[in-house]
Amino acid sequence: MLRQLSRTHILISFAFLLLFLGAVYIYSGHDISSFRVCPPCEDNPKPEVTYVSQDVVINDCPVTDSWRIRDLKMQTGLKYAQPSTQKGRTDVNSVTNWNAPLVWEGTFDPVVIDAIYKKMDPRVAVVVFAVGKYTRFLKGFLESGEKYFLVDFRVTYYIFTDHKEEVPKIELGKGRKISVVSIPSATRWQDVVLGRMKWATITIDEQIRNESDYLFMMDIDSVFHNRFGAESLSQLSAVLHRGYYKDSRSRFPYERRPESKAYIPVDEGDYYYTAAVWGGYLEEMYKLVKYCYIQSEEDAKNNIEAAWQEESHLNKYLLYNKPTKVLSPEYLWSDYDRVPEDIKVVRISQLVKNYAEVRPNGGH
Known part of the structure; x- marks a missing residue:
């Protein structure tokens, strides 16, 4: 009563x-x-x-x-091509089965989408890790990012490194800056990967939360080649892995051992997402980063390491917590691979490198 x-x-x-x-x-x-x-x-x-x-x-x-x-507002008087209800990309799917956008070149107007988000004036954090010999990739990443990544938006590059003296001096655009975060060295590249989730969780709590509205996690061994703009922004944006975006779920390299917290049954799965680029609202990213960290720690207690470290936990999370925007492999290609016809533009690409030389444990 x-x-x-x-x-x-x-x-x-x-x-x-x-x-x-x-x-x-x-x-x-x-x-x-x-x-x-x-x-x-x-x-x-x-x-x-x-x-x-x-x-x-x-x-x-x-x-x-x-x-x-x-709210999706923009200024009056902006000139742009009228959108069509009948014409568009017909060679690829541009919407998921949960009705989220699947973003390809030709599915958005850069003038319109940038105008909408610039009116909101968001602060965007980019978290990268340059540990050991990976500091050599900082200059190319930062200089190309200044040319193509969210140009004219407020951006802070958070560089996590064990060699802060090797962070290069880069000419930055208005409203853009670099923040260096010192972290310990590692003896295994797997520990660098898993450590990303730990140190990102701690630094979001202590610093980034007060300075950013959006956050992207990115791999430092990459270079921007074309526009990477506001069409990438959403509550939670994930990128299709270039190697599996045409495959059936049975071929996805999910963690298949039930003992791992990253376990996904063989008859489940939407897409396979890369952990080299992902982003979203600061708090949504914090939940996801912390989830990957905690689940990795739970696996470690049980003497197991997920097949692809935090990428396995990322895919587990996104299977049951759908991203609000899925970005095509344009948003992370690789210099190792031929560019197929459906990839009209490569926005950012991972560099060819000698893993045995740059990784602390020789790439193994």
């Missing part, structure tokens, strides 16, 4: 809240659509309201985890 009365009281309070918003609409001139309401529920009995400014609202609802809501 008391529980029923409590629910009734909550609903009545919520109704009065909506009436209050109506009054605000009448007397303040604000459009009622400019408010976001987190409705009452058992976990959050107190409804919360935040007024949306012209561009952005921070939603502090503890239940939905929807920490930032963005």
Whole structure:
């Protein structure tokens, strides 16, 4: 009986809240659509309201985890080609079966998408690890990033390294900077890979959370070749692995041992995603990075290491927590591979290198 009365009281309070918003609409001139309401529920009995400014609202609802809501607005007077409802890419699929965009060249207008996100003026973090001999790749990554990666957006490159003295001096664009994070050296490349999740989790907690709205994890042994723009931004964006985007799920290199926390049964799977580029809202990325770290630690306690380290845990997470945008292999190709006809542009590509020479344990 008391529980029923409590629910009734909550609903009545919520109704009065909506009436209050109506009054605000009448007397303040604000459009009622400019408010976001987190409705009452058992976990959050107190409804919360935040007024949306012209561009952005921070939603502090503890239940939905929807920490930032963005309206798709842009300035008036922008000139661009009219979008078609009949023409587009017909050689590739541009939408997932959960109705998220699958982004290829020719599926978006760069003028429109950049205008929308530039109006929001987000702060974007790029986390890269340059440990041991991998510092040699910093210059090429940073210089090409300044030429092609989210040009005219606010970007901070967070460089995690054990040789901070080898971080090169790069001419950066307006609103762009480098932040160096010192970390220990490693004796195995696998430990470098797994350590990424640990050190990223710690640094997001201590620093990055206060400085960024979006976060990308990227491999440093890569070079940008073409535009990598705002079409890549979403709540959680994953990139199709170039080696498996045409394969059946039975061929995906998922972790197939049930003993591992990264285990995926043979009859499950959407796509196989690379761990060399992934991004999203800061808090969504924090949840994913921390998940990979914790699951790797659990595996270690059980004396098992997932087949492809954090990439295996990443794929497990994204199978059951669908990305809101899937990026085609344009967003990470490799200089090792021929470029097929469906890849109209290579935006970033991994470099050819001697793994036995650059990896601390000789590539094994």
